[in-house]
Amino acid sequence: MPAASPAAPAGGQTSSVLPYPDFHFTGKIGDTFEQSDPATFPQPVKPPKGAPNVLLIMLDDVGFGQFDLTGGGVPSPNMDKLAHEGLLYNRFHTTAMCSPSRAALITGRDSHVVGNGILTEMGTGYDGYTSVIPRSAATVGEVLRQNGYATAWLGKNHNTPPWETSEIGPFDHWPTGWGFEYFYGFNAADSSQLQPILYENHTRVPASSDPSYHLTTDLADHAIDWIHKEKAIAPDKPFFVYLAPGATHAPHQPPQAWIDKYKGQFDMGWDKYREMTLERQKKLGIVPQNTDLTARPDGIPAWDSLEPQQKKLYARMMEIYAAYGAHADYEMGRVIDAVKKLPDADNTMIVYVVGDNGSSAEGGLGGSTDELIIVNGMQQDWQDVYKVMNELGGPRHFNHMPIGWAHAMNTPFQWTKQVASHFGGTRNPLIIDWPAGIKQGGAIRPQFSHITDIMPTILDAAHVTVPTKVNGVDQTPLDGISLAYTFNDPNAPDRRHSQMFELLINRGIYQDGWMASSLAFNPLQVVRGHVDISNIKWELYNINEDFSQAHNVADQHPEKVKQLEALWWEQAKTHNVLPLDWRGPERFSNELTGRPNLAAGRKTFVYDYPLVGLPEGSAPDLKNKSFTVTAETQIPQDGANGMIFTQGGFTAGWGFYVQQGKLVVAHNFVDLERYRIVSTGSVPTGKVTLSFHFQYDGGGLGKGGTVTMFANGKQIGEGRIEKTVPMKYTSSETQDIGEDAGTPVDNTYKPPFKFNGKIDRLTVELQ
Incomplete structure (x- = not known):
C-alpha cells in the first residue's frame, strides 16, 4: 500500500500547528487507474488515543x-x-x-x-x-x-x-x-x-x-x-x-x-x-x-x-x-x-x-x-x-x-x-x-x-x-x-504563584499566599464620579492564615503592600488592563462610547417587510432624541389589532400598536413607570398611514417628551412621557415589526400579538 499524508496522528503527540495539513495521495499515479497504486481517501481527524x-x-x-x-x-x-x-x-x-x-x-x-x-x-x-x-x-x-x-x-x-x-x-x-x-x-x-x-x-x-x-x-x-x-x-x-x-x-x-x-x-x-x-x-x-x-x-x-x-x-x-x-x-x-x-x-x-x-x-x-x-x-x-x-x-x-x-x-x-x-x-x-x-x-x-x-x-x-x-x-x-x-x-504544591484581578478599577493581586486588594467602588455606588487612582488604598491579607480576607494587615506589612502594588501595575501593562476606566452606566451607551453599531451614522431606516428579532445593538437608537415611526398599512374592514413596532420588552422600551381599534404608544421606563397614550379617534380601515412622533425635551439624558399620533396625516392623539430610558432598554430583547417576538413592553397585551393587517413599509426617522 502507498503512503498517504495523514490528517492527524491517531495517538500520541498532537500538532502545535492547526489545522493539520491537507491530505495528498503519495502513491504511484499512472495513465489509468489500472496502472496506478490503489486509491486511498482522506481520513477524518482522529483524536488522541484515550481522549475523554x-x-x-x-x-x-x-x-x-x-x-x-x-x-x-x-x-x-x-x-x-x-x-x-x-x-x-x-x-x-x-x-x-x-x-x-x-x-x-x-x-x-x-x-x-x-x-x-x-x-x-x-x-x-x-x-x-x-x-x-x-x-x-x-x-x-x-x-x-x-x-x-x-x-x-x-x-x-x-x-x-x-x-x-x-x-x-x-x-x-x-x-x-x-x-x-x-x-x-x-x-x-x-x-x-x-x-x-x-x-x-x-x-x-x-x-x-x-x-x-x-x-x-x-x-x-x-x-x-x-x-x-x-x-x-x-x-x-x-x-x-x-x-x-x-x-x-x-x-x-x-x-x-x-x-x-x-x-x-x-x-x-x-x-x-x-x-x-x-x-x-x-x-x-x-x-x-x-x-x-x-x-x-x-x-x-x-x-x-x-x-x-x-x-x-x-x-x-x-x-x-x-x-x-x-x-x-x-x-x-x-x-x-x-x-x-x-x-x-x-x-x-x-x-x-x-x-x-x-x-x-x-x-x-x-x-x-x-x-x-x-x-x-x-x-x-x-x-x-x-x-x-x-x-x-x-x-x-x-x-x-x-x-x-x-x-x-x-x-x-x-x-x-x-x-x-x-x-x-x-x-x-x-x-x-x-x-x-x-x-x-x-x-x-x-x-x-x-x-x-x-x-x-x-x-x-x-x-x-x-x-x-x-x-x-x-x-x-x-x-x-x-x-x-x-x-x-x-x-501537591501550588503551581500558580500569582494572579492579577481587575474589573471597573477594583483591583487585586495574589502572590504566594498574600492578597493585596484595592476597592475603588462597591455595588452600592450606582453613580460614579472622577477617581484619583493614587488615593485609593490597598489592603493586605495573608490568606494562608486568613481564608476569608477578614483581617487587613496592610499597616503591619507596608513593604509587602508596595511590592504587590508594583507587581499589579507590571502585570496590568502586559495584560492590556490599561487604561483604567471607572465609568459605569454611561459605558452602556453606544453613542457615548462610539462602539460599532449597524445603525450608526444613519438617520432613516426603511423596512419593507415585517422584520423581527433585530437586537438593540443593531437597531436605530431611540434614546435621548426626537424620532418618528411611520407605518404604511392595510387595515382590514373589521378593524386592526396587534403590534406595529416595538423595541425592548418587559425591562424597558417602546411599543406602537393597535388595540380595540385605537392607536397606542407605550413606553416602559425600566419597570418603574409605564406610559400608555391612546388615540382619541379610531384607526380607519383600508390603506392607512399610521405614525407617531416623539418630541424629546432635551437638556440631558433620560428626559421626557411629547408623543403625537397620526392617521393619514391627521392627528388622532397626544400625550406626555415624563421620563425616558437613558442608556439601555434590554440585554436580550429585540426590535420587532408586525409582532412582539419577546416579552411585552406593556402588560395590556400578550405576545406575539401579531398585527392582523398588513404592513407594506415601516420607516424610523431619527432627529
Whole structure:
C-alpha cells in the first residue's frame, strides 16, 4: 500500500500547528487507474488515543456560600453527588463578571488579553476592552474540534460583540465561529427564563407555546438530545459539550412549584444565614476551622433593623432565588445522569464551574423588579417592589433580590459580583469528576486556581498539544495552568504563584499566599464620579492564615503592600488592563462610547417587510432624541389589532400598536413607570398611514417628551412621557415589526400579538 499524508496522528503527540495539513495521495499515479497504486481517501481527524468526553457546565451569578455543596442554604443534591465522586476546589477564582469570566474560560487567557476586560456591552475600544476575542486566542472548542472532537455549546453566549448578534452576523465571533459545531442558546447577558430569544446555530428559534416552558429545562433537553445523537452516530468520537444555563442570573424566574418548596425557609434573614453558613462550611471542611466571618459592609442594613414589610418582601425574594438555584441543580443533574449512563462514562470528564462570578448585587439595596434599573444608573424603592411581590418570579418582571442576600450568598467573604478585589466577587466552587483520571474522589483540593486553568486542564486530559499557530495565526500563550497535577496528589504544591484581578478599577493581586486588594467602588455606588487612582488604598491579607480576607494587615506589612502594588501595575501593562476606566452606566451607551453599531451614522431606516428579532445593538437608537415611526398599512374592514413596532420588552422600551381599534404608544421606563397614550379617534380601515412622533425635551439624558399620533396625516392623539430610558432598554430583547417576538413592553397585551393587517413599509426617522 502507498503512503498517504495523514490528517492527524491517531495517538500520541498532537500538532502545535492547526489545522493539520491537507491530505495528498503519495502513491504511484499512472495513465489509468489500472496502472496506478490503489486509491486511498482522506481520513477524518482522529483524536488522541484515550481522549475523554468532556462536559463543561457553568452556572451564572453564584456565591461561594449559596449551595449546600459549600455549606449554603440552597439544596444541591446533584452537585453534592458529583463532588463526592470527584474533586471540589475551594480556592478557585473567576473574574467577578460574566463576559470576562466566560472569555477566560474558553480561551485560557486573561480576559483583558482577549479583549473582554468588561461586559461586551461596555467595551471602549482599547485592546483590553474591544469586546472581540482575537484570532490569536483560539478557543478550547476550536482546538478540540480540529483534534477530532464533536463540539456543542448550549445556553448563554455573552462574548459575541453586540453589533454582531443579528441574524446577518458576521458569525466569526458566534460559537459556531469559535469551533463549536452546534449552538443552541442566547447571545446576551441574560434572558427571560419563560420567553427567551433563542438561536439554533444562526437561526432564531420560534417562541414556545408550552405554558410550562422553562429555559433551563429546554437547554438540558437539547444537551441530552445532542449527546445521545452524537454517541449514536459516532460512538468512538469524543464530545465536548459546553452547557451554560442562564441560572442563576436575573431575572429570577423558577417554576412556581419550586418556589412553593422554600416558603418560610429564609425568614431568619441574611445576618443569621451568614452565621449558619459559616458554621456548616467549617463542619464540612470547606473552610479552615479558624476562618472568621467578614463584617457586613456599612451600607447594607442589619436584618433586624428592617421594617416588617421589608423582611416579608426580602425573604420572599430569597425563596424565589433559592428555588431558581435548586431547579438549575436538578436540570443540570439530568444531563449529568445521562452522561453517567453512557458506555464510556468512566472516560468522561465533567467540569462544573459553579458560577462565573460571585452572587450579584445588581438588585440594589431594596431589590428590584427590573435589573435594567441599575444598568441605567438608578435605584428602586423597596415599597414599589412590595406592591407587586406576588408577581415576582413570573413573566411580568425581571426581578432581582437585594444586595443583603447577594452578600450573604458569598459567605464568608467580603462583597459581591463586580468586586474583583475581594473573594466575594471572584471565589466560586469548582467540581471536576473523571473516573478514568481521578483515582479517589470525594476530596477537597486547596490549590489556588483560576478560570484560565480550565482550558489547559481539558487539553491536558485529552492529550492535545496547546497550539502555537491556529488557522494561520500565531497564538498568544495561555495564562492558565493545567490542574491535572492536583488530581491524584492532594498535597501537591501550588503551581500558580500569582494572579492579577481587575474589573471597573477594583483591583487585586495574589502572590504566594498574600492578597493585596484595592476597592475603588462597591455595588452600592450606582453613580460614579472622577477617581484619583493614587488615593485609593490597598489592603493586605495573608490568606494562608486568613481564608476569608477578614483581617487587613496592610499597616503591619507596608513593604509587602508596595511590592504587590508594583507587581499589579507590571502585570496590568502586559495584560492590556490599561487604561483604567471607572465609568459605569454611561459605558452602556453606544453613542457615548462610539462602539460599532449597524445603525450608526444613519438617520432613516426603511423596512419593507415585517422584520423581527433585530437586537438593540443593531437597531436605530431611540434614546435621548426626537424620532418618528411611520407605518404604511392595510387595515382590514373589521378593524386592526396587534403590534406595529416595538423595541425592548418587559425591562424597558417602546411599543406602537393597535388595540380595540385605537392607536397606542407605550413606553416602559425600566419597570418603574409605564406610559400608555391612546388615540382619541379610531384607526380607519383600508390603506392607512399610521405614525407617531416623539418630541424629546432635551437638556440631558433620560428626559421626557411629547408623543403625537397620526392617521393619514391627521392627528388622532397626544400625550406626555415624563421620563425616558437613558442608556439601555434590554440585554436580550429585540426590535420587532408586525409582532412582539419577546416579552411585552406593556402588560395590556400578550405576545406575539401579531398585527392582523398588513404592513407594506415601516420607516424610523431619527432627529
